[in-house]
Amino acid sequence: MLWIICPNCGRRPVEEYRFGGELRGFAESITDPVARDVDYVWMYDNIEGITTERWFHAAGCRRWLTLRRDTITDTVIA
Amino acid sequence: MSEQVDFVERRARLQWHEPKPAYDVVIIGGGGHGLATAYYLATRHGITNVAVVEAGYIGSGNSGRNTTIIRANYGIPEAVRFYQHSLDLYQTLEDDLDCWSMYETKGIMWLAQTETQMRAERARSLLNLASGTETQMITPLEAKALCPQLDLSGGGRYPVLGGSYHPAAATARHDRVVWAYASGAMRLGVHVLQHTKVTGLVREGGRVTGVETPTGSISAGVVLSAVGGRVSTIAAHAGVRLPIRTHPLQAFVTNSYEGEFPGIVSDTELLCYVSQTERGQMLVGAEYDAQPSYSQRSSFSFLQHTAAKVTHLLPFMRDLRILRQWTGICDISADFSPIMGETGVDGFLVTTGWGTWGFKAIPAGGEQMAQLIATGRTPALLEPFRLDRFASDHTMADPGSAGTH
Numbered sequence: 001m002l003w004i005i006c007p008n009c010g011r012r013p014v015e016e017y018r019f020g021g022e023l024r025g026f027a028e029s030i031t032d033p034v035a036r037d038v039d040y041v042w043m044y045d046n047i048e049g050i051t052t053e054r055w056f057h058a059a060g061c062r063r064w065l066t067l068r069r070d071t072i073t074d075t076v077i078a
Numbered sequence: 079m080s081e082q083v084d085f086v087e088r089r090a091r092l093q094w095h096e097p098k099p100a101y102d103v104v105i106i107g108g109g110g111h112g113l114a115t116a117y118y119l120a121t122r123h124g125i126t127n128v129a130v131v132e133a134g135y136i137g138s139g140n141s142g143r144n145t146t147i148i149r150a151n152y153g154i155p156e157a158v159r160f161y162q163h164s165l166d167l168y169q170t171l172e173d174d175l176d177c178w179s180m181y182e183t184k185g186i187m188w189l190a191q192t193e194t195q196m197r198a199e200r201a202r203s204l205l206n207l208a209s210g211t212e213t214q215m216i217t218p219l220e221a222k223a224l225c226p227q228l229d230l231s232g233g234g235r236y237p238v239l240g241g242s243y244h245p246a247a248a249t250a251r252h253d254r255v256v257w258a259y260a261s262g263a264m265r266l267g268v269h270v271l272q273h274t275k276v277t278g279l280v281r282e283g284g285r286v287t288g289v290e291t292p293t294g295s296i297s298a299g300v301v302l303s304a305v306g307g308r309v310s311t312i313a314a315h316a317g318v319r320l321p322i323r324t325h326p327l328q329a330f331v332t333n334s335y336e337g338e339f340p341g342i343v344s345d346t347e348l349l350c351y352v353s354q355t356e357r358g359q360m361l362v363g364a365e366y367d368a369q370p371s372y373s374q375r376s377s378f379s380f381l382q383h384t385a386a387k388v389t390h391l392l393p394f395m396r397d398l399r400i401l402r403q404w405t406g407i408c409d410i411s412a413d414f415s416p417i418m419g420e421t422g423v424d425g426f427l428v429t430t431g432w433g434t435w436g437f438k439a440i441p442a443g444g445e446q447m448a449q450l451i452a453t454g455r456t457p458a459l460l461e462p463f464r465l466d467r468f469a470s471d472h473t474m475a476d477p478g479s480a481g482t483h
Contacts (some may be wrong), residue, residue: 043320
């Protein structure tokens with residue numbers, strides 16, 4: 001089971017949180033502005049490994065936090 | 079009984095091959111979709127210089143982890159047409175492949191507890207009727223007649239207002255479907271390479287020309303990714319980005335239930351569904367886990383929540399014991415519809431975005447992808463599901479039909 005450490009509430013089970021998506025910027029390699037918009041709106045990195053994400057502590061302090069998680073082992077790194 | 083013996087014998091005669099250095103077509107992923115594509119390439123188009131490369135053993139990924147429901151009651155006309163075609167192919171699969179797939183028509187009911195969901199089901203049944211598949215509205219009493227075990231008060235908390243009923247829904251044995259396609263393809267000379275993990279793609283001047291494996295590279299005229307779950311990783315080797323997130327999907331079975339449970343019960347409010355396997359076990363599934371993950375670990379909280387939900391609806395299940403649970407990782411596309419066809423990189427095709435609804439699409443997905451590879455033209459059934467629909471603003475949004483199974 002996945003446990004997430006909230007800066008306000010401490011170590012709480014994943015059920016209390018809502019997943020807010022991976023954190024990423026515009027793809028720098030795409031130069032065409034339309035293609036860049038399409039990428040920003042639709043595409044995901046969907047990394048197999050360590051990813052940076054936003055999470056919302058819905059059943060707690062109701063604040064957003066950023067964390068790094070390994071999607072292979074499903075453990076929080078930091 | 080003799081059918082079973084026949085099947086085992088045919089299975090034992092499978093001829094495994096050593097990899098050749100080059101093939102016309104290399105398919106990554108030896109699950110239902112990959113093997114079906116190889117089978118239809120060989121039978122319909124005479125293309126037998128094909129290899130299916132599988133990291134584990136065939137059917138060990140999501141083809142061996144799904145809940146085997148086959149249905150066509152989708153919420154957009156393009157999807158209804160596609161899945162109805164798949165259902166038709168499933169119905170004749172036993173004759174085509176000369177193999178017993180344990181296909182059994184059961185009928186599925188989608189129960190609704192809110193007026194909003196009743197409206198959605200009414201819209202679904204009308205759209206299904208107009209697009210060539212049968213889905214009717216049923217009253218709570220009709221639901222009770224179809225499934226006497228149902229508690230129409232939903233444990234006092236989720237009273238059933240009605241629902242839709244799709245009589246053509248069925249189940250089939252997942253291993254038999256996978257093995258039938260594998261043996262059918264291999265008899266015609268297709269190579270199935272088990273325990274061969276694809277670690278990269280070979281690229282030459284912007285074109286994909288083969289796959290890298292730990293034992294060396296294999297050249298290919300066309301590479302098709304038919305993997306479930308890890309497609310973003312494979313596509314990244316070709317520089318292709320996909321609107322896909324990989325989520326775990328869990329399920330469990332109980333011990334054997336002596337009573338008759340002939341149909342499939344699904345609830346649109348509680349998001350869970352129940353059917354009985356051939357061995358009498360009750361098979362329960364629910365929605366996929368909220369966070370993307372490549373971990374195939376199961377969780378206790380899934381058992382807890384899902385067991386609570388199904389016992390509201392089917393109180394008899396309180397007396398059953400949970401036998402085992404498992405997890406598959408599925409690629410959920412941004413619009414909850416599959417993505418099939420060209421990727422914009424020459425020589426590299428995908429069939430993906432099968433999320434939680436891939437098993438029912440195996441025959442049609444395989445047949446249509448084979449046609450695309452053989453002719454180089456996208457067949458009409460696949461046209462709506464191309465990857466470039468996202469860029470051209472023609473997404474096939476159908477989350478209500480695909481949420482759980």
